[in-house]
Amino acid sequence: MPDPMAEARIRAQSSWYRDGLSDILIGIIVLLQNGFTLIMHFGNRQSSWYWPVILAYLLLFFVFSASAPRVMAAMRERITYPRVGYSQPGDAQRRLSRAVAILTIFGFILAICYGRWDTDHWIQGLPVVVGLLFCVVGMYVAVRYGVLRYLLIGLFSIILGLAVDIEHSRWLGLEIWLVFVGCAFLCAGGVTVWNFVRTAPVSMDAK
Numbered sequence: 001m002p003d004p005m006a007e008a009r010i011r012a013q014s015s016w017y018r019d020g021l022s023d024i025l026i027g028i029i030v031l032l033q034n035g036f037t038l039i040m041h042f043g044n045r046q047s048s049w050y051w052p053v054i055l056a057y058l059l060l061f062f063v064f065s066a067s068a069p070r071v072m073a074a075m076r077e078r079i080t081y082p083r084v085g086y087s088q089p090g091d092a093q094r095r096l097s098r099a100v101a102i103l104t105i106f107g108f109i110l111a112i113c114y115g116r117w118d119t120d121h122w123i124q125g126l127p128v129v130v131g132l133l134f135c136v137v138g139m140y141v142a143v144r145y146g147v148l149r150y151l152l153i154g155l156f157s158i159i160l161g162l163a164v165d166i167e168h169s170r171w172l173g174l175e176i177w178l179v180f181v182g183c184a185f186l187c188a189g190g191v192t193v194w195n196f197v198r199t200a201p202v203s204m205d206a207k
Contacts, residue, residue, distance in 0.1 A: 017147040018200075019080040020192025021072055027185030032061055034178035041175075079193070083200040127161030127177035134158070134181070149188050157181045 036057055043050050131154070138154030141147050160180055164173030 017141060017145050017150070018084065018192070019076065019196045020189040021075055021080070023149070023153075023185045023189030023192060025068060025072060025189075027182045027187075027189060028064075030178055030182035030185060032064070034175060034182060036061070037178065038175060079197065082202045083196070125165060127174060128158065128165055129161075131158035131161035131177070131181075149192065153181070153184050153188060156184055 039053060039057060043053070134157045135151070135154030138150035138152070142151040157177070160177055164176050167173070
């Protein structure tokens, strides 16, 4: 017999995916990673400006990472909670946030070590591996919370990863994958926010 409390908790926690704000945050992180790999790949390591730019970019990213939870909370107070009520992030949301953070840090470390390792093998298959991860996470979110767009983005990311792995060189394929997947998250988040605001009225208690 289904647990009514568990079902109510899942419905409340699904608001973290219904508003589309998480999609926008993931899209920004992916595009920031893309900008970093562009600098690492095309920058002149012998130039005097190279490492100051790298350090400034890392500082910008960490400032963004530190302020993102507060910005998201403020946006949800204005957009989400007046429409669906307040809910704390569950364990699944925390695990997803930690996974995104770990993958992003891992991506930065790989990019920094790019000049010291032979990256021909792992860079070529990186879009496929990360696309598979997005697909698995999207399947989980779709099954547990009924949010189909994460599964669609996951399928798109793995198909795109396979395409760039076959058709393009290692770094060009990675950049193409990052740009298109980041834009897919941003577009999905923007459309979802617009539909959410348009279709979910503000409750009378919040007015």
